[in-house]
Amino acid sequence: MQNSLKNFKHIFKLDPAKEISDEDLDTLCESGTDAIIVGGTDDVTLDGVLDLLSRIRRHSVPCILEISNMESITPGFDHYFIPMVMNSKDKKWMMDIQHQAIKQYKDIMDWDEIFVEGYCILNEHAKAFSYTNSQLPDDTDVTAYAYMAEHVFHLPVFYMEYSGTYGDPALVKKVKEQLNNTMLFYGGGIENNFQAKEMKEHADVIIVGNSIYTNFKKALKTVKAVSDMEKDN
């Protein structure tokens, strides 16, 4: 099941609520990144998702919808990522919204395209942190969540989500040491080559989001930083 993700190392995440020019979007799609995720927290609408989908689809790069809400689910993506927020205080974000989605869509769901992500939100100032009523885990909590993602839930992905801030590479390393089959995704605050390399040293995949909108040129360089690491190995 995980095979189609196994080769991913670098992913850009585009927020349907934010503007990006055609020129920049074309450059991102042709940058050599392994995939583009469409996903966000606030103001994710079907129109916004469809707009990005149609523009990304002009390119051959794999295109993934990370599902934020029921209203913006649409066919046409290569893959669908379903987040389960492991450190939310509410069962809603771990179980209930996924249950609702599966009740509604199970007859048309293709599990070769769908991957469930065990999310651990680690930036208490991130919108997603308050939105999902999450609690800040300490390092031993995080490694235990990672262990649960692999051994209890058998999830294909454990996602350390620092959205908006750069995380702790030492913790990313510790988490990676817990995982054998579940892939480790790291996202949060990557703005340059050095940070891309530092996190990719431990994570299987790094995700670059916000810096696309704040410093496009530097964000773009993170692709080469990761592919150069592969060449060195």
Ligand code: 1GP
């Ligand atoms: C957000 O993990 C991604 O969901 C990337 O984080 O936006 O901080 O790069 P940034």
